[in-house]
Amino acid sequence: MKKRVCDLGELGLIEKIKSQVLHLSSDVVGIGDDCAVIGTECGESLLATTDTLIEGIHFLRETCPFFDLGFKSLAVNLSDIAAMGGTPKHALVSLSLPPEMEVDDFEEFWRGFFKLANQFQVALVGGDTTGSLRDLAISITLLGTCDPFHLKFRSGARAEDIICVTGFVGDSAAGFRLLQEKVQSFTRPGISLQDFEFLTSRHLRPLPQVEQGIWFGKRKVVHAMMDLSDGILSDLSQIMSGSRLEAVVELESLPLSHEFRRVCDHYGWPAIELALTGGEDYLLLLTVDPKEWPQLQQEYFEEFGENLHPVGQMLLGGSPRKNQPSFLKEGRIAAFLGEPFDHFSGSKRGKMK
Amino acid sequence: MKKRVCDLGELGLIEKIKSQVLHLSSDVVGIGDDCAVIGTECGESLLATTDTLIEGIHFLRETCPFFDLGFKSLAVNLSDIAAMGGTPKHALVSLSLPPEMEVDDFEEFWRGFFKLANQFQVALVGGDTTGSLRDLAISITLLGTCDPFHLKFRSGARAEDIICVTGFVGDSAAGFRLLQEKVQSFTRPGISLQDFEFLTSRHLRPLPQVEQGIWFGKRKVVHAMMDLSDGILSDLSQIMSGSRLEAVVELESLPLSHEFRRVCDHYGWPAIELALTGGEDYLLLLTVDPKEWPQLQQEYFEEFGENLHPVGQMLLGGSPRKNQPSFLKEGRIAAFLGEPFDHFSGSKRGKMK
Numbered sequence: 001m002k003k004r005v006c007d008l009g010e011l012g013l014i015e016k017i018k019s020q021v022l023h024l025s026s027d028v029v030g031i032g033d034d035c036a037v038i039g040t041e042c043g044e045s046l047l048a049t050t051d052t053l054i055e056g057i058h059f060l061r062e063t064c065p066f067f068d069l070g071f072k073s074l075a076v077n078l079s080d081i082a083a084m085g086g087t088p089k090h091a092l093v094s095l096s097l098p099p100e101m102e103v104d105d106f107e108e109f110w111r112g113f114f115k116l117a118n119q120f121q122v123a124l125v126g127g128d129t130t131g132s133l134r135d136l137a138i139s140i141t142l143l144g145t146c147d148p149f150h151l152k153f154r155s156g157a158r159a160e161d162i163i164c165v166t167g168f169v170g171d172s173a174a175g176f177r178l179l180q181e182k183v184q185s186f187t188r189p190g191i192s193l194q195d196f197e198f199l200t201s202r203h204l205r206p207l208p209q210v211e212q213g214i215w216f217g218k219r220k221v222v223h224a225m226m227d228l229s230d231g232i233l234s235d236l237s238q239i240m241s242g243s244r245l246e247a248v249v250e251l252e253s254l255p256l257s258h259e260f261r262r263v264c265d266h267y268g269w270p271a272i273e274l275a276l277t278g279g280e281d282y283l284l285l286l287t288v289d290p291k292e293w294p295q296l297q298q299e300y301f302e303e304f305g306e307n308l309h310p311v312g313q314m315l316l317g318g319s320p321r322k323n324q325p326s327f328l329k330e331g332r333i334a335a336f337l338g339e340p341f342d343h344f345s346g347s348k349r350g351k352m353k
Numbered sequence: 354m355k356k357r358v359c360d361l362g363e364l365g366l367i368e369k370i371k372s373q374v375l376h377l378s379s380d381v382v383g384i385g386d387d388c389a390v391i392g393t394e395c396g397e398s399l400l401a402t403t404d405t406l407i408e409g410i411h412f413l414r415e416t417c418p419f420f421d422l423g424f425k426s427l428a429v430n431l432s433d434i435a436a437m438g439g440t441p442k443h444a445l446v447s448l449s450l451p452p453e454m455e456v457d458d459f460e461e462f463w464r465g466f467f468k469l470a471n472q473f474q475v476a477l478v479g480g481d482t483t484g485s486l487r488d489l490a491i492s493i494t495l496l497g498t499c500d501p502f503h504l505k506f507r508s509g510a511r512a513e514d515i516i517c518v519t520g521f522v523g524d525s526a527a528g529f530r531l532l533q534e535k536v537q538s539f540t541r542p543g544i545s546l547q548d549f550e551f552l553t554s555r556h557l558r559p560l561p562q563v564e565q566g567i568w569f570g571k572r573k574v575v576h577a578m579m580d581l582s583d584g585i586l587s588d589l590s591q592i593m594s595g596s597r598l599e600a601v602v603e604l605e606s607l608p609l610s611h612e613f614r615r616v617c618d619h620y621g622w623p624a625i626e627l628a629l630t631g632g633e634d635y636l637l638l639l640t641v642d643p644k645e646w647p648q649l650q651q652e653y654f655e656e657f658g659e660n661l662h663p664v665g666q667m668l669l670g671g672s673p674r675k676n677q678p679s680f681l682k683e684g685r686i687a688a689f690l691g692e693p694f695d696h697f698s699g700s701k702r703g704k705m706k
Contacts, residue, residue, distance in 0.1 A: 005459055006452035006484070013482050016456070017463055036478035038443055038496070042395025048479060050494055052447040056486040090391055094405040094492050099359035103369070106358055110370055125389035126401060129366050131359070133409040135485075139447050139492035141403055143391070 033153055033242075034083040034226055035144070045151060047144040049080035055135040063179040066105040068204035069138070070112030076229065077142035078120060078208035079282040083227035084153075085217020086146035088210060090125045091117065094139040096132035120210055150217035152225035152286070154242035161223055161287035161314040163239075163247060164297075166209055167306065168257040169232060170271065173278020174264065175203030191266050195259040206282040213284060215303060221292035231279040232311070236325050239287065239314075247325040249276075249312035251334060287314055386506055387436040387579055388497070398504060400497040402433035408488035416532040419458040421557035422491070423465030429582065430495035431473060431561035432635040436580035437506075438570020439499035441563060443478045444470065447492040449485035473563055503570035505578035505639070507595035514576055514640035514667040516592075516600060517650075519562055520659070521610040522585060523624065526631020527617065528556030544619050548612040559635040566637060568656060574645035584632040585664070589678050592640065592667075600678040602629075602665035604687060640667055 005013060035047040053059055053073050064072070074091065081088040093113070097106065117124060122142070179200055209227075216222045224239050232249065240247050254275050264271035288296055293310070300308045312325065327334045358366060388400040406412055406426050417425070427444065434441040446466070450459065470477060475495070532553055562580075569575045577592050585602065593600050607628050617624035641649055646663070653661045665678065680687045 003456040004452065005450045005454045005456055008456055010482050013450075013456075013459065016460055017477070017482075036443065036445065038478065040393065040395060041397070042393060044394070046399070046496075048443070048445055048494070048496065050445040050447050050479065050492070051481050052449055052483060052490065052492050054449050054483065054485050054490065057449070057484055090389065090401070092389065092401055092403040092494060094403050096405055096407050096410070096490070097358045097366075099357065101358045103356040103358055103361055103366075106366065107369060124370070125391065126403065128404055129363050129370075130405060130407065131410055132407050133488065135488070137405065137407065137449070137490050137492075139403070139405050139490075141401070141445060141494040143399075143401065143496075 034080040035086065037084065037146075037151060039148070043148070044145045045086075045148045047081055047084055047086040047146055048141065049077055050139065050141040051076050051080070052137065052139040054137050060180075061136070063176075064204060066108035067112035067115075070109040070114075071116050071205050072112075073138045073140055074113050074116045074122070074142070075206050075208050075282060077140050078116065078122070078210055079206070079227040079229065081142055081144040082208050082210045082213030083225055083284060084144075084146060085150045085213050085225065086144040087214060088120055088122050088142055088144040090143040091122050092125060092141040092143075093127040094137075095127070095129050096135075096137040097129065098132050098134055098136060101136065116208075120208075146217065150214075152217055152222060154224055154226050154239045157224035157239050157243035157245055157287040157314045158289075159245055159314055159316045160290050162290050162293045162310050163236065163249070163285070163287050163312040163314060164308050164310045165228060165232070165255065165281075166212055166284045166286075166308060167281070168255050168260060169228065169281050169283065170254075170260050170264075170275030170278050171199050171202035171257055172206060172280040172282070173203075173231075173274045174260050174269065175199035175201070176278070176280065177267075177269065177274075178263070179203065191263055195263055198257070198259045199263060203280065206280065208282055209284050212304060215300075216284065216286060219296065221289040221296055223287050223289065225284060225286040228281040228283045228285045229279055231275075231277040231281075232285065233276045233324065234279070235285055236312075237323050239285070240325065241323060243287075243314070246315040246317035247312055248315060249325050249327050251327050251329045253309065253311045255307070255309040255311070387433040388439065390437065390499075390504060392501070396501070397498045398439075398501045400434055400437055400439040400499055401494065402430055403492065403494040404429050404433070405490065405492040407490050413533075414489070416529075417557060419461035420465035420468075423462035423467075424469050424558050425465075426491045426493055427466050427469045427475070427495075428559050428561045428635060430493050431469070431475070431563055432559070432580040432582065434495055434497040435561050435563045435566030436578055436637060437497075437499060438503045438566050438578065439497040440567060441473055441475050441495055441497040443496040444475050445478060445494045445496075446480040447490075448480070448482050449488075449490040450482065451485050451487055451489060454489065469561075473561075499570065503567075505570055505575060507577055507579050507592050510577035510592050510596035510598055510640040510667045511642070512598055512667055512669040513643050515643050515646045515663050516589065516602070516638070516640050516665040516667060517661050517663045518581060518585070518608065519565055519637045519639075519661060520634070521608050521613060522581065522634050522636065523607075523613050523617075523628030523631050524552050524555035524610055525559060525633040525635070526556075526584075526627045527613050527622065528552035528554070529631070529633065530620075530622065530627075531616070532556065544616055548616055551610070551612045552616060556633065559633065561635055562637050565657060568653075569637065569639060572649065574642040574649055576640050576642065578637060578639040581634040581636045581638045582632055584628075584630040584634075585638065586629045586677060587632070588638055589665075590676050592638070593678065594676055596640075596667070599668040599670035600665055601668060601681055602678050603681045605682070606662070606664045608660070608662040608664070
């Protein structure tokens with residue numbers, strides 16, 4: 001029987017593409033990081049990233065209002081630029097619209113898009129608007145710039161580095177579950193409208209950490225950086241393989257919001273699993289020189305009024321077979337059997353990424 | 354009743370977007386040309402263009418082999434860079450794949466893509482591969498560069514300019530018809546396998562005129578340029594409105610291939626209509642200083658071994674009401690009632706653009 005693309009999965013397909021690349025120009029840092037990095041003659045590097053969102057795969061119209069769809073489809077790209085330490089500049093937007101879509105919804109999409117674009121001074125410079133047979137498809141390319149000395153890669157981590165994240169993990173995944181299951185029993189004890197709003201807004205309108213990314217980019221003590229889009233389990237594996245190191249994550253250190261804890265308690269959701277694999281947090285995941293860690297944490301708090309949360313440490317090792325971090329619980333290695341996210345598995349349909 | 358996007362059409366939707374643009378950075382030439390043009394500090398302009406192709410709208414799997422799909426999806430973007438006078442450099446490719454798609458087909462797509470990418474030294478620098486529910490979607494962003502003094506716009510045409518095209522028009526449209534109607538009666542007199550192959554290859558594997566575009570870019574006597582993607586009727590209207598001029602096209606001057614004429618004769622297809630509105634020729638449409646026209650034509654022939662075909666002239670005038678060129682037939686104004694192409698009309702489904 002012939003192999004199908006769902007048998008190979010995303011990483012297998014990328015390997016197939018790589019094997020055909022003949023021409024990789026010398027000014028380019030290849031495929032693999034959050035953005036492509038292109039050297040220019042005037043010193044600044046050009047950053048480029050693209051993401052396509054397809055109805056039914058990455059979002060459901062029932063759970064994602066059009067304003068939020070416009071907002072989030074730009075947010076996920078902004079997060080990629082932030083992850084490199086770059087400044088977002090110009091966007092190209094391709095829309096494929098089902099013919100029966102209402103013009104009001106089309107305008108709501110753009111209101112959401114421009115809400116965020118104006119906040120980060122991103123200019124819409126081009127794109128493409130065509131019809132589709134059934135599903136709405138959004139493809140955004142975002143261009144940015146970065147001083148080449150401020151770029152952060154997944155490959156920069158060093159042994160002993162402190163691994164940290166810039167906010168609470170799991171909120172978006174819980175928000176998605178709340179939306180997906182159309183949980184509306186607000187009167188039951190333990191889930192308030194406030195908790196519902198907090199978690200679902202973290203899912204629908206994540207605020208990309210652009211200023212934070214630029215700030216980290218300027219600091220040499222930050223060795224590696226990427227954005228948290230698929231969950232720590234999967235994303236940290238990228239830093240591990242990029243940097244040829246192992247990593248250990250202390251489960252008690254995972255920063256979990258009160259809202260997240262309350263809702264997981266209430267529904268009996270597996271909080272740790274959700275926090276590690278839920279994804280779509282669009283926070284930053286970075287590794288920091290351990291000697292400089294206390295000072296960075298303090299300066300970060302002074303600058304942004306928020307905590308930088310240490311969650312683990314990079315370690316020597318890193319065999320090609322082992323591509324997941326280890327987990328510590330109460331000082332011991334804990335088994336963790338969560339599945340990393342793959343868009344071909346179909347198990348998380350309707351989840352935007 | 355609420356308005357639907359198909360009621361507004363592509364241009365109406367673009368107007369809706371424009372009305373929301375608050376931030377248009379000063380380094381950008383706005384929405385409307387074949388590419389976005391972004392000024393940089395090192396003198397060179399950055400060009401960016403994006404195109405999304407959706408199965409069932411822009412192509413049909415039955416009529417477009419995967420190799421050709423990969424080839425053409427890059428070709429249409431290369432043509433946009435060529436139309437500005439630019440040099441293509443870097444591509445980002447987003448694929449949304451139905452899970453049951455065969456890996457062999459996926460690899461064929463990339464073979465077609467890299468065939469053209471390697472020919473024009475375009476580096477694949479990033480992208481995104483995800484699943485789709487049903488249809489295959491391809492979104493390509495192509496980046497290029499251009500000396501800002503060599504850029505050509507739709508707005509540059511002047512009254513009296515000679516309008517010309519760089520090859521035979523209508524071949525692609527005829528090739529599409531041949532594929533669509535699955536015409537296989539090769540034994541009938543008048544349509545040979547050679548004609549079939551010639552016309553369908555012009556549709557499936559158009560060769561973007563990158564070298565020609567760069568060559569024109571360097572010549573001041575070329576005042577306006579764009580690529581022929583929707584057909585002369587629609588594309589010339591863009592130059593007319595961009596340059597606030599009228600235009601007249603001499604129908605007898607339209608360069609038609611022997612293969613095209615033979616097949617149109619055989620099937621009774623309206624050759625002139627197909628040549629004017631069929632689109633997807635991916636040739637260049639340009640306007641040239643009339644005094645310098647003979648010399649340009651001669652130099653072009655010496656450089657490329659092909660004719661530059663004059664098809665009409667730009668004229669003073671250009672009222673907002675009239676947005677189509679006039680047509681001359683045997684020296685008299687000819688009525689022409691063809692409809693310009695719109696992706697929301699649904700009348701040309703399966704046509705790639």
